[in-house]
Amino acid sequence: MNISIDVQERDHQTTITLAGEIDAYTAPKLREAAFPYTEKQHANVVIDLSGVTYMDSTGLGVFVGLFKSLNANEGTLELNGLSDRLKRLFDITGLADIMNINPKAEGGI
Amino acid sequence: MSFRDTMLDEYKEILKTYINDQTEQALYMSQKFSRKSIEYKISPEEMISLHKTSIMELAPDLPESLLLSLDILLEVMMSYGLAYREHQSLRTIQRELINEIEVAANMQQTLLGTQIPHISSVDIGAISVPAKQMSGDYYHFVSHENGAVSVAIADIIGKGIPAALCMSMIKYSMDSMPENSHTPGDVLERLNRVVEQNVDPTMFITMFSGLYNPGNHTFYYSSAGHEPGFYYNGETGAFEELKAKGLLLGVDKKAKYREYERKVEVGDAILLMSDGVTECRTKDGFIEIDTLVGYIEKYIHLGAQDIADKVYKELEFLQDFQLRDDFTLIIIKRTA
Incomplete structure (x- = not known):
């Protein structure tokens, strides 16, 4: 049950690369690491989830929180x-309809 | 003999034994003494004063400088004593708080209790097992004057007291809905507005809301981002997902919830669940939907409550009896 969080800031964009599991135990770490970047005006936050092997509803809660915070600050x-x-989680919860979500690229073109 | 004198005598005895022949026994005695003095709330500075009195009696020819140094040590220990007393009083407060939370949790259980309704021709069963002390899952039934039954199953994301308060909010909003507006879509729209306004922004709720009308044996349902349930067709033996689209409660106050309906025939069943059921993790990975459906199939001929209990037992066994997530399963079966 662990998570690695890597943050890079470049050209008005924050890229957060995650790997591992997002559950009740790791979600607070993610929230703490990512939240400050959503509180700036007009922030653009990109989160790469390709290394995430598991996520439960607590993890989803963090993304809703980030989304609401960015919306409030016009980011x-x-x-x-x-x-x-993971895609299924966002589909079921209806979040896929209101958030910008891109699944893992399939092999080949 | 005062309590201080008793302690003094005991301490002096230990000190004397050790000064004379440095035995392990004396060291062991002093450990015991230390536990006893903590129990009787003797502060560190009092211990030093005890030590000074004892040593002055046992070795009257000690150099003055050593005795004087004990005065300084005593002063220095004063703050430790204060910190220790503060720790003690915090522990008392903490114990009181734990008790109060327990009382609140029990009260919550009573307040949130829901009765499984009995209606002719429909058999209903439900099981809800928390992974930890307080559950984030919640289900509720409401019986209406016209014989219809509302059912709601919710997963509150965010734990502890805020989640508990949130559950009460759901329950009372559902109970106090006017008789003419208990269609599942209405219920969700109303709750969504309540949740959006009142709840901490990182907390949200997934909820499946249904209404069974025994008059025309139709099940009406809407979902706010909740795990889809299953529909069991008694004639063909097929299972299909009860798909419904809708956003989580508490994200967007203008969210609309579409209503779906399903005609229920004799022998058909509706299965509602929390994501603790479908996200059930075994040592080999996640449970496959087919495996879950397999278990339900195995017991579908039983009564609704038996199906719920038996499926839970199977999944509990799969997870080596260690639930990682709250587990809730509701079965509604048309019998006649």
């Missing part, structure tokens, strides 16, 4: 590299 949120299982 944008983009989630990339979601596995099928």
Whole structure:
């Protein structure tokens, strides 16, 4: 049950690369690390989830929180590299309709 | 003999034994003495004063400088004593708080209790097992004057007291809905507005809301981002997901919830669940939907409550009896 969080800031964009599991135990770490970047005006936050092997509803809660915070500050949120299982979570919860979500690229063109 | 004198005598005895022949026994005695003095709330500075009195009696020819140094040590220990007393009083407060939370948790259980309704021709069963002390899952039934039954199953994301308060909010909003507006879509829209306004922004709720009308045996349902349930067709033996689209409660106050309906025939069943059921993790990975459906199939001929209990037992066994997530399963089966 661990998570690695890597943050890079470049050209008005914050890229957060995550790997590991997002559950009740790791979600607070993610929230703490990512939240400050959503509180700036017009922030653009891109989160790469291709290394995430598991996420439960607590994890989803963090993304809703980030999304709401960015919306309040007129920023944008983009989630990339979601596995099928993660994509399903965002689909079921209706979040896929209101958030910018890009699943993992399939092999080949 | 005062308490201080008793302690003094005991301490002097230990000190004497050790000065004379440095035995392990004396060291062991002093450990015991230390536990006893903590129990009787003797502060560190009092211990030093005890030590000074004892040593002055046992070795009257000690150099003056050593005795004087004990005065300084005593002064220095004063703050430790204060810190220790503060720790003691915090522990008392903490114990009181734990008791109060326990009382609140029990009260919550009573307040949130829901009765499984009995209606002719429909058999209903439900099981909800928390992974930890307080559950984030919640289900509730409301019986209406016209014989219809509302059912709600919710997963509150965010734990502890805020989640508990949130559950009460759901329950009372549902109970106090006017008789003419208990359609599942209405219920969700109303709750969504309540949740959006009142709840901490990182907390949200997934909820499946249903209404069974025994008059025409139709099940009406809407979902706010909740795990889809299953529909069991008694004639063909097929299972299908009860798909419904809708956003989580508490994200967007203008969210609309579409209503779906399903005609229920004799022998058909509706299965509602929390994500603790479908996200059940075994040592080999996640449970496959087919495996879950397999278990339900195995017991579908039983009564609704038996199905719920038996499926839970199977999944509990799969996870080596260690639930990682709250587990809730509701079965509604048309019998006649």
